[in-house]
Amino acid sequence: MNDLDIKSEVRQALDWEPELDARAIDVFVKDGVVTLTGSVTSYPEKHAAEKAAGLIRAVKAVACELVVALPPFNARSDQDIARAAADAIEWNTLLGQTNIQIFVDKGRITLEGAVNWDYQRQSADRSVRYLPGVRDVNNHIVVEPKAEQIGTKRQVEASVQSWIERDEAERDAWASRGMIVENELIANPVPALRVR
Secondary structure (H helix, E strand, O other): OOHHHHHHHHHHHHHHOOOOOHHHEEEEEEOOEEEEEEEEOOHHHHHHHHHHHHOOOOOOEEEEOOEEOOOHHHOOOHHHHHHHHHHHHHHOOOOOOOEEEEEEEOOEEEEEEEEOOHHHHHHHHHHHHOOOOOOEEEEEEEEOOOOHHHHHHHHHHHHOOOHHHHHHHHHHHHOOOOOOOOOOOOOOOOOOOOOO
């Protein structure tokens, strides 16, 4: 697929994305790298545009240079955003007793700290992403590594012989504390017995 085809598919994906108004977005493609410029009216729209462009086959990378131009009724001070973000994190029942720090600068939220599970890291991001006034979210929360991860990795790698076992191994890995799962397992079927 050439750059012109990629640009056409990205443009179409943006136009069909229900979460955003893509009229003010420009698309440039060079060697399979997509650059999005222009503006959107909220951070969720920026995120949706970046995701939609990245899902197009043959796209190697997406440079999202979209500006979030908040309408006046969504503008908030950094202090208001920080207070709302702190409340959103505190009220999120998936985060339990986690210790997440929140920093806000010109509408950009930065999350830092450590959690036990990857779903908690993702949940913290989703908790603040849709708050009024947010222009960007940087999620620097880490999943704390546990000693049991090494043993779990070896067990998982040694046990996969079919696609069903691969999927089961992924579910089991997600259930282990402190794991971030990237399923790169290849099913290695046991050779069938030959009857002579």
